[in-house]
Amino acid sequence: MSKKYYITTPIYYPSGNWHLGHCYTTVLCDALARYKRLQGYDVYYLTGTDEHGQKIQERARQNNMAPKQFVDGLVDDIKKLWELLDISYTKFIRTTDVEHETAVQKIFQKLYDKGDIYKSSYEGWYCTPCESFWTQTQLKDGKCPDCGREVKLTKEESYFFRLSKYQDRLIDLLTNTDFLEPRSRVNEMVNNFLKPGLTDLSVSRTSFDWGVKVPFDPDHVVYVWIDALSNYITALGYASENEKDFETYWPADVHMMAKEIVRFHSIIWPAILMALDLPLPKKVFGHGWLLFGGDKMSKSKGNVVDPFILVNRYGLDAVRYYLLTALPYGSDGTYTNEAFIKKINADLVNTLGNLVSRTIAMTEQYFDGVIPAPEVEDKEIDQPLIDAIKGAYGNVTDYLEKFEINKALEEIIALTERANKYIDQTTPWILAKNPEQKGRLKTVIYNLCETIRTAGVLLRPFLTKTPPKIFAQLGINDEELIAFDSAGKFPAKLVGCKVQKGEILFPRLKLEQELEELSKLC
RNA sequence: CGCGGAGUGGAGCAGUCUGGUAGCUCGUCGGGCUCAUAACCCGAAGGUCAGGAGGUUCAAAUCCCCUCUCCGCAACCA
Numbered sequence: 001m002s003k004k005y006y007i008t009t010p011i012y013y014p015s016g017n018w019h020l021g022h023c024y025t026t027v028l029c030d031a032l033a034r035y036k037r038l039q040g041y042d043v044y045y046l047t048g049t050d051e052h053g054q055k056i057q058e059r060a061r062q063n064n065m066a067p068k069q070f071v072d073g074l075v076d077d078i079k080k081l082w083e084l085l086d087i088s089y090t091k092f093i094r095t096t097d098v099e100h101e102t103a104v105q106k107i108f109q110k111l112y113d114k115g116d117i118y119k120s121s122y123e124g125w126y127c128t129p130c131e132s133f134w135t136q137t138q139l140k141d142g143k144c145p146d147c148g149r150e151v152k153l154t155k156e157e158s159y160f161f162r163l164s165k166y167q168d169r170l171i172d173l174l175t176n177t178d179f180l181e182p183r184s185r186v187n188e189m190v191n192n193f194l195k196p197g198l199t200d201l202s203v204s205r206t207s208f209d210w211g212v213k214v215p216f217d218p219d220h221v222v223y224v225w226i227d228a229l230s231n232y233i234t235a236l237g238y239a240s241e242n243e244k245d246f247e248t249y250w251p252a253d254v255h256m257m258a259k260e261i262v263r264f265h266s267i268i269w270p271a272i273l274m275a276l277d278l279p280l281p282k283k284v285f286g287h288g289w290l291l292f293g294g295d296k297m298s299k300s301k302g303n304v305v306d307p308f309i310l311v312n313r314y315g316l317d318a319v320r321y322y323l324l325t326a327l328p329y330g331s332d333g334t335y336t337n338e339a340f341i342k343k344i345n346a347d348l349v350n351t352l353g354n355l356v357s358r359t360i361a362m363t364e365q366y367f368d369g370v371i372p373a374p375e376v377e378d379k380e381i382d383q384p385l386i387d388a389i390k391g392a393y394g395n396v397t398d399y400l401e402k403f404e405i406n407k408a409l410e411e412i413i414a415l416t417e418r419a420n421k422y423i424d425q426t427t428p429w430i431l432a433k434n435p436e437q438k439g440r441l442k443t444v445i446y447n448l449c450e451t452i453r454t455a456g457v458l459l460r461p462f463l464t465k466t467p468p469k470i471f472a473q474l475g476i477n478d479e480e481l482i483a484f485d486s487a488g489k490f491p492a493k494l495v496g497c498k499v500q501k502g503e504i505l506f507p508r509l510k511l512e513q514e515l516e517e518l519s520k521l522c
Numbered sequence: 523c524g525c526g527g528a529g530u531g532g533a534g535c536a537g538u539c540u541g542g543u544a545g546c547u548c549g550u551c552g553g554g555c556u557c558a559u560a561a562c563c564c565g566a567a568g569g570u571c572a573g574g575a576g577g578u579u580c581a582a583a584u585c586c587c588c589u590c591u592c593c594g595c596a597a598c599c600a
């Protein structure tokens with residue numbers, strides 16, 4: 001059996017505005033999943049939706065729909081989005097799946113039987129119009145922080161999870177292992193929540209009923225913590241009659257998410273797993289936010305960028321490329337239409353696309369499209385390019401292992417930049433005029449073809465449309481030549497391949513014109 | 523003193539952990555080339571690194587202190 005790799009996105013809350021932020025996390029995981037698959041891992045890639053809760057119930061009511069009916073539509077939308085983005089997930093879990101709901105009840109029961117869940121009550125300030133509970137410290141001037149209206153002291157019965165019991169183990173986990181990355185998030189968690197001391201966690205609600213019923217107390221529904229977080233194991237069949245996938249894939253290799261939910265995944269989730277006596281995930285990674293201009297993307301701010309518009313207009317790979325390069329390790333990044341257009345032009349059009357175009361064109365013109373065997377070398381000029389070709393594979397994989405996706409891609413673009421320079425150094429068009437230089441020209445063309453082959457192979461985890469186009473243009477029929485680890489091998493067996501000029505990989509975008517169009521469309 | 527992050531040429535960023543006179547991409551200007559998608563290659567101008575005529579040091583963007591500004595987090599927005 002091959003090595004396994006289990007990667008997850010969070011399960012998204014169907015708020016009705018799927019935007020580039022959701023796309024970021026999901027495309028990021030997709031790239032990692034593809035990367036591991038290409039390396040021969042048995043990959044399980046999970047994504048899904050978190051569909052219970054008061055907000056959904058309310059919004060469904062506003063739309064005169066049953067909650068399930070309401071979320072069904074939103075789930076259809078997001079599935080279409082993932083299809084649009086070529087997301088290669090293994091399973092899409094919904095918290096409304098019967099298997100999930102059943103398993104959640106079993107988990108809740110198990111924790112209760114063990115004594116890690118107990119019944120009690122909590123006091124809070126209740127805002128009737130908002131139907132929300134607030135703690136003393138959350139109140140603004142004694143009023144509801146959301147709407148500013150009066151609140152009244154109310155007592156609500158609830159089941160509690162003994163989170164406090166796991167405090168020491170959690171501190172140890174976060175501070176003494178690399179469970180949580182980036183490291184800066186560890187400080188945040190430890191200083192804000194662990195050091196001050198954990199309090200037990202309310203894990204049921206009676207104020208709404210759109211959720212999983214507590215098995216032994218149907219007035220209560222299981223609150224989000226246990227319902228949503230446990231998707232990572234219920235998706236694999238945990239607490240079902242068939243736990244085969246669970247046995248194969250758990251623990252997760254990485255839970256990927258944006259920074260605002262790191263807390264739940266690095267404190268509450270491990271505690272639940274500890275209580276269930278299950279192995280912990282190997283890694284929780286909290287990436288930054290894709291900001292719009294300087295602001296967080298949100299519907300209320302009206303700055304949501306529609307992924308469908310971008311993909312339809314610029315192609316999937318342009319969008320995937322931008323997303324994957326937009327965020328440095330652990331930090332925030334920005335989306336603007338202008339930055340997007342410029343980045344695509346600079347990297348994909350001018351550098352990568354143009355290199356492929358000119359290389360194929362020269363191979364056709366000088367060698368009738370048949371990739372020649374190298375003959376005459378010029379070590380001083382050739383070696384730096386060959387070193388770059390050979391080195392790229394190791395650099396890219398190193399960055400991927402460290403979740404520095406943007407740098408991995410930079411590495412590939414840098415390779416193509418290097419090849420563009422090589423063309424100027426070797427001036428093939430001059431070599432072509434002198435029959436005595438034919439041998440030298442063969443080597444130059446061969447090296448260039450190798451470069452674009454390597455770039456194409458290395459791009460396979462990130463871009464889904466472009467690599468096959470590059471291989472087709474190179475006339476590659478041999479699977480070996482597109483295998484991921486073949487990227488590190490030079491020379492490969494390209495000699496004799498019949499190149500074929502295809503459509504331009506990425507058409508040039510006119511900045512002014514596109515900005516105008518986009519402002520109309522969005 | 524709530525916690526965390528950030529403040530570097532016109533824009534966006536790297537460099538700060540392991541101190542030694544600042545680097546990348548885009549833009550601008552000049553040159554070269556013509557295989558290529560007005561693309562490509564080379565070169566230049568432009569910053570003294572938020573502020574403190576602060577501390578440590580032979581030497582600080584880089585370590586310490588203070589101030590200012592911006593952003594995020596504080597029970598469910600990737």
